[in-house]
Amino acid sequence: MFRNNFFSHCSLLILLELLAQAAIRPQSQRGIVFPKESYDDCFADEQQRVPGICKLLEDCPAALSRWEREHVTPKTCYFVKFDQYVCCALNSSSSSSSISTTSTTVRPTLAALMQRRSDRACEAALVFGISIVGGRPTKHREFPFMAALGWRSNFDESIYYRCGGSLISATFVLTAAHCISFGGQLPVTVRLGGDNLTIGMGEDHMIRRVFVHPGYNDNTAYNDIALLELEEAQPSGLRIACLWARPQLAETDLTAIGYGQIRFAGLSSSQLLKVDLQHVSTDQCQPHYPREVLSDGLAASQLCAGDMRAMGDTCQGDSGGPLLMRNGSSWYVVGVTSLGQGCASGPPSVYTRVSSYLDWIEGIVWPKPEEENQQPTFDLRMSD
Incomplete structure (x- = not known):
């Protein structure tokens, strides 16, 4: 009896450990890849077959230095949530000693640039998005992130598209603030991925909320920027800008x-x-824009x-x-x-x-917990 209970208990512990490992190290979750190990083999330069390992961006001085000197984007291995892992050449550790540790080091500037939430979202989209065929964009859906803002006619149920925008995340479209009010009306829908507005191409999505930059004044053209939040998230296959x-x-x-x-x-x-x-x-x-047009x-x-x-x-x-x-x-x-x-x-x-x-955009599209619900909005959902 004791022996059977002992083996049953051991088997249960082993099963729980395996389940825990699977939970800690999932291979993918909603478009985010998690690594099997902390460091994976890779090639920092595919053509020259330079061996490397996947490291956190801030732990690879060579990648940071090359970005600063040559504006070469590090090769992304994967993301763990919003932590970017890049392919770091195996000899990069020896070169790290040559990087200054004084106040003139490039690390703070590069870290601030590469750690922007919008950069990380873009890199994640590159890893999982649709690649461009043969190095050239295809004619069909060449710009799948293009958005057309639609207004409903006062006379019938027709939709008229009067402004453009860009899909920058699964749920947000970037546009101009002056587009938000057309004839005193807010846009009601967004068409995404359409090459032609008259033949039923693309997909229509209802707008949930509108965010206008707080510094925008409709009498001027300054701070002319706004965000539209869609009712439903877009599929991961639709490429964002x-x-x-x-x-x-x-x-x-x-x-x-x-x-x-x-x-x-x-x-x-x-x-x-x-x-x-x-x-x-x-x-x-x-000279093309006198003070009557742009006062400042x-x-x-x-x-x-x-x-x-x-x-x-x-x-x-x-x-x-x-x-x-x-x-x-x-x-x-x-x-x-x-x-x-x-x-x-x-x-x-x-x-x-x-x-x-970018600070304003990221605070709405990719907010930190303390930034949520701090922006003025127009909620387009019907109240009960």
């Missing part, structure tokens, strides 16, 4: 996308269009872009739509269309600079 965290832009063309609208609430083609633009300096852009001139929280080569014949994006920059296989939102002047070789347009508002 990343947010550019640096105030400086890379030396590359920018891309504006939209449904062909020339101005806010203007006529559109219903077909999603794109145009290559170039960054325009403040000194070059300011162009702010640091704004940027300008235009088709300075006069190569295109489409418009510079919808109001609220994204100004994009390509970095590797990902699209980053660097601006939100605010003041559009027209198409092709016309004056440059003004965009809200996303990097200036």
Whole structure:
């Protein structure tokens, strides 16, 4: 009797231990991968087959240093919740001694950059998202994160799309504050992933809440940024747009996308269009926007872009739509269309600079516990 109870007790303990290990080390949970071990084998450079191990980003000085010197994004192994593990070259430990430990070390700056909640969400989406075929985006759903904001007609149940936006998480769309009220009405729906608004492409989603930047004044174009919270989370397969965290832009063309609208609430083609633009300096852009338009001139929280080569014949994006920059296989939102002047070789347009508002965005989209329920909102759900 005692012997049977003893073996039964031992078997139960072994079973509980196995279940505990499975609970502690799940392979995946809702789009987040957890590692089998603390350090896994990997290749820091696939072409040169440089061996490495997966480490926490802050524990890999070589990756941090290379980001600072060459702007090379570390290769992500996986995420444990929001802790980023990168492939760290095996010889990186020896190079760590060459990194200064004085107040001039690059670690604080890099840590602040790489630990942004929006960066981590973007990296997680890269690990689990849909890759771009052959290094070039496909024509169908080339920009799956593009959103079209819809208003219900006063005369029937028709939906009219008047502004654009960008899906930046499973439940949030980034847009312009001036898009929130059109004719005194709030948008009621968002269409995602549609290449054409008239042939039933894309998916429609109801808006739950609206967040307008507290510094926005509808008499000016400053702080022209807003967030829409959707009623339901989007499937993990729908690629989100990343947010550019640096105030400086890379030396590359920018891309504006939209449904062909020339101005806010203007006529559109219903077909999603794109145009290559170039960054325009403040000194070059300011003369196009006198004090009557921008009372305090162009702010640091704004940027300008235009088709300075006069190569295109489409418009510079919808109001609220994204100004994009390509970095590797990902699209980053660097601006939100605010003041559009027209198409092709016309004056440059003004965009809200996303990097200036990351603290506000992250506090709503990826809030810390103390940041929740602190932002003014418009709740669009019907009260009982």
